[in-house]
Amino acid sequence: MKRIKLNILFLLLCxxxxxxxxxxxxxxxxxxxxxKYNLAKxxxxxxxxxxxxxxxxxxxxxxxxxxxxxxVVYMLASSYYNLSDYISAAQYYKNCYMTYPNxxxxxxxxxxxxxxxxxxxxxxxxxxxxxxxxxxxLQVFVxxxxxxxxxxxxxxxxxxxxxxxxxxELKTATLYFNMGNYLGNNYEAxxxxxxxxxxxxxxxxxxxxxxxxxxxxxxxxxxxxxxxKKEDRYRDSIDEYYAxxxxxxxxxxxxxAEKMFxxxxxxxND
Numbered sequence: 001m002k003r004i005k006l007n008i009l010f011l012l013l014c015x016x017x018x019x020x021x022x023x024x025x026x027x028x029x030x031x032x033x034x035x036k037y038n039l040a041k042x043x044x045x046x047x048x049x050x051x052x053x054x055x056x057x058x059x060x061x062x063x064x065x066x067x068x069x070x071x072v073v074y075m076l077a078s079s080y081y082n083l084s085d086y087i088s089a090a091q092y093y094k095n096c097y098m099t100y101p102n103x104x105x106x107x108x109x110x111x112x113x114x115x116x117x118x119x120x121x122x123x124x125x126x127x128x129x130x131x132x133x134x135x136x137x138l139q140v141f142v143x144x145x146x147x148x149x150x151x152x153x154x155x156x157x158x159x160x161x162x163x164x165x166x167x168x169e170l171k172t173a174t175l176y177f178n179m180g181n182y183l184g185n186n187y188e189a190x191x192x193x194x195x196x197x198x199x200x201x202x203x204x205x206x207x208x209x210x211x212x213x214x215x216x217x218x219x220x221x222x223x224x225x226x227x228x229k230k231e232d233r234y235r236d237s238i239d240e241y242y243a244x245x246x247x248x249x250x251x252x253x254x255x256x257a258e259k260m261f262x263x264x265x266x267x268x269n270d
Contacts (some may be wrong), residue, residue, distance in 0.1 A: 018213040033062045037072065044075050051056040070096065074105040081116055090137075092115035111150045114138035118157045121164065128168060131161050159203070164203035167196040173210070177217050180224070187221040190214075212253040215240040222267075234264040 056076040063069050077092035093113035097106045106251065117134035138154045154187035176190035194210045194217070201207075218240050222233030241261040245254070 001233045033059055037063060037068050044079060049079040070100045070103045070105055074109060081112060085115040086120040107145050107148060110141045111154060114141050114154060121161060124193055128165055131164060135161050162201050163205055166197055166201040166206045169193055170206050170209055177213060187217040190217040208248050208251055211244050213245050215257060217265060231268060234267050237264050
């Protein structure tokens with residue numbers, strides 16, 4: 001008896017599923033785009049983003065200019081966002097706020113366009129173009145919606161991306177330092193990259209690292225200089241030491257900085 005009941009339950013379940021599939025396929029084949037819109041919205045609410053996006057791709061074109069158009073574009077963008085297809089999401093979010101700048105979803109679209117680009121930004125060692133695009137998008141959002149509940153998150157993402165760009169420059173400057181005088185004065189190149197990064201990213205968490213790298217490179221440049229340039233370069237490293245000490249008196253690098261300072265001072269005073 002129990003087996004008969006289970007078989008009946010299974011048959012009923014299959015009937016419901018097949019009926020649902022039949023209804024889905026029927027709507028998909030129909031030309032009634034209001035019905036497709038309603039189905040897509042239902043699937044979106046249920047979290048069935050793959051199926052929802054398939055229908056919404058059609059609706060974006062066919063419902064253009066209607067009262068549902070803005071919501072269709074926003075739901076399509078959000079479907080891709082939830083599927084982690086951040087490039088497509090950013091594209092449709094931008095489409096949404098560009099087409100409907102004063103629309104219901106304008107603020108959300110601007111924020112999530114920037115966030116999608118942020119989530120797609122590459123490793124700091126790779127091409128930073130998309131990182132700059134994400135920063136620009138989020139900065140425009142912060143300026144346009146200063147009271148938004150998303151503002152703090154947007155600013156945090158901007159700071160994170162600036163640190164990624166700074167990290168890339170720190171790796172470059174460190175590489176130049178490690179190359180030393182191989183095929184040219186790479187210490188000078190290290191100083192230039194690090195000083196430019198200090199100007200470009202003044203609030204970066206790597207500021208102390210850049211500052212110490214400038215000191216270290218200037219000191220090493222003096223160490224390896226020809227005799228007639230040594231004293232001037234040691235003096236330059238002494239000036240850099242004072243600048244570093246004033247800004248980072250409690251730095252973990254101070255012990256090494258003191259050693260460089262003492263050696264440079266001894267040379268200059270002898």
